[in-house]
Amino acid sequence: MNWIQVGALEDIPRQGSRVVNTASGEIALFRSIDDQVFALNNRCPHKGGPLSQGIVHGRRVTCPLHSWVIDLETGSALAPDVGCAHRHEVRIAHGALFLEIKDHAI
């Protein structure tokens, strides 16, 4: 388990998202309107759509391809859709963003 600094809070626009490339795939970081940051695999559980390109609202993001709504806190699709874009831990310390990279594959 590693915490890696990936940037600063202000690098992500409010209600927006940025992508971190990792050896095992893209991780999308989302910033909600109340400045919480969440990290999920950048792959929609439906058909792999890039979640980072979606509209962020509340603590949710809507996939740009077919509008599944994904809960940012858990990574799960909102019912009645079923599926999960796995989440990763993020910390904000003095404005800097740290992402936890687990050793096993994403």
Add this chain to the structure above:
Amino acid sequence: MMTVKKTRLVVIGNGMAGIRTIEELLKMSPDEYEITVFGAELQPNYNRILLSPVLSGEMKFQDTILNDWSWYEDNHITLHVGKTVSKIDRFRCRVETEDGLVVPYDRLLIATGSNPIMLPVPGMTLPGVLAYRSIDDVEKMLIAAKTGKRAVVIGGGLLGLEAANGLSLQGMEVSVVHLCDWPMERQLDKVGGGMLKEALEKRGLKFYLARQTEAILGEDKVTGLRFKDGEEIEEDLLVMAAGIRPNIQLAKSAGIHCERGIVVNDTMQTFDPKIYSVGECVQHRGQTYGLVAPLFEQAKVAANHLAQYGRMRYEGSSVSTKLKVTGIDLFSAGEFNAGIGDEELLLQDTARGVYKKLVLRDNKLRGAVMYGETMDGPWYFQLMRDGTDVSELREHLLFGQMHLGDSGLGGVSSVAAMPDNAEICGCNGVCKRTIVNAIIDKKLFTLEEVRAHTKASASCGSCTGLVEALLQNTLGGDYSAKSSKKAICACTEAAHQDVPRAIQDLKIKTMAELMQALAWKTPDGCHVCRPALNYYLMTAWPGVYQDDSRSRFINERVHANIQKDGTYSVIPRIWGGMTSPAELRSIAEIAERYQVPTVHITGGQRIGLYGVTKENLPKMWGELVEAGFVSGHAYGKSLRTVKTCVGLDWCRFGTQDSSGLGIKVEKMTWGSWTPHKFKIAVSGCPRNCAEATIKDFGIVCVDSGYEIHIGGNGGIKVRVTDFLCKVETEALVLEYCGAFMQLYREQAHYMERTAPWIERVGLAYVKQHIVEDAAGRAALYARFLESQRYSQDDPWKERAEGKDAHEYAALATIA
């Protein structure tokens, strides 16, 4: 820990309206109240309208339960079943039950429904005489049907016929006694009623019409019935279905103002401000209702006020009716008997058993009766409620909306008749069986619920009519049809039309203020409402409002079209579809440099470059800009293409410079944002090679000038344009075009294309603003040009120069 004392809400009546109110309330304000419910019946809340399928054996009671015992527990609701409230003590604010239980309230909701009317004739109290209101009644009927042979139903209305049909399916010989000359006279005219009677007779029902009952016969149980004219018939069971009367006894005895029903205002409040009332017991603006659709609307309003949102008003409902007798298709809404000055449109095909009557007044649909083919019922009902001017639809009105052809089901004329595996939603591959099962198993009531659970009609929406018809067919009453004022999304009660109004009235300039003013329920909306609000604000305040890229769908945010693999397409603008070897050469070179996998000549007379990665977009745009191109907006709710034919310059039939005019039009309109995409075409003569008559704005050149056509649409549901007018100069074409686009920009709902918009507001409305009112047209045109001043900065150039750079680059790369 300190516990906050909650407000106490007591509900009298555990039926459909009362519990719907609680459901709505819990959605909005789950913790505000300590809720106690009293129900005279012994069951949890069930779907009363499904009693008929239970009686006929098509359903089990279990399947009609809407909220089972655990629902009450989970929501911490104290439920007293089998307890009748006998007194409301308004002075001490408490209710008392027959058996002495006393419960205090801070707010009270009366939802006592109605009682069946029992005719005042001798014999009414004999065993074997039943009403038709509750599951108890149904169970008694089912027992009677096991032993008895003959049943008589008094009342040939909706309930009576459903009861008669059910008993007949249970093996009884059933007669229907009715006061009028034909059944369901309150919903059907004589012809429709006649056809219904005939169909029911074929199924074995016997009718005694225009007959009055004098007495019920029998010593210790019912054995027969005597008419006023002396004739007697035998029976073992008598079902009274002669109407209902609001159940107001309790309210009345508490001194609450009642007339026919408990009188409420538009917030569903009775004359005692602590007491609300909903359901069949209510009288609102002089009306009482006996179908669930209006009651559910009332429930929404009452809940909104109980939750202290204080925003909604109930303004009354129009209702439509559908008989739930399997195999009989019947629909009725509004005033179906033409009055003086009204017009009637009739279709009668006795061989096919189809009858339709539409009543029109002042070019608006006032009523509809349909028998045998009811597919278009929801559509007519919508036209009625919206007060749509149907003069333009008139020719085709009787033949329906023809939704079916669009879904590839041409030829099949009724959802009921479709096979279970018929595909209803082509986009998501959902068949009829899946939808019907979901409606039943998951107890779905609304189009939104069906969309969420099955995805049917969740995409292009062209099958919406079919899904609504299935809902109606499966559930009976038309209570789930969308009301004419439809909330934008689940974040709000506001409808599209409310937003521009609020922006203008309150001079609102930011999204946050707008959400606050219209009581948004979510902190920052969702993917449905935010793009809409962004659009309305942008249209209202050109140059002032700052576009919110976070409220734009990805395509409009990055000015390219996302593909299924996450790459993008790039389509440069080709003015009027005219290009040159030099332009083609630069496109070719750029495509090669960026190794574009697919180059396609699009349906819009331009060249599409597909499969570009996001990181490459700004660089590639930079090169395209260098070569003289601007964005083609192939991704936006905005002006798309202006297609042209070569016209006068080359074509032997060309009458005007169609391509030159197309380029002028495109130079004026490009970059504008519109409620939905907007397409233009200019054809050089009526042969119309540029397909101008299926465009949002089409120009057909003729010798003497330019014909202007509007509201056309290729795509999902093809609609041919309406002819607007003819003008003589290119300058006028430009003025009409700008004015029309501006009217559309200001008046249409977000995501409504010109075709459905014009069908909603009527061609006459557009003519009045664009053709007849020259000053109005000039003002619209001026407003259009003004807003164009702020929208013709090429988005590609800006981004090639560094705008929104974060959009196109990764935040970090971790090895």
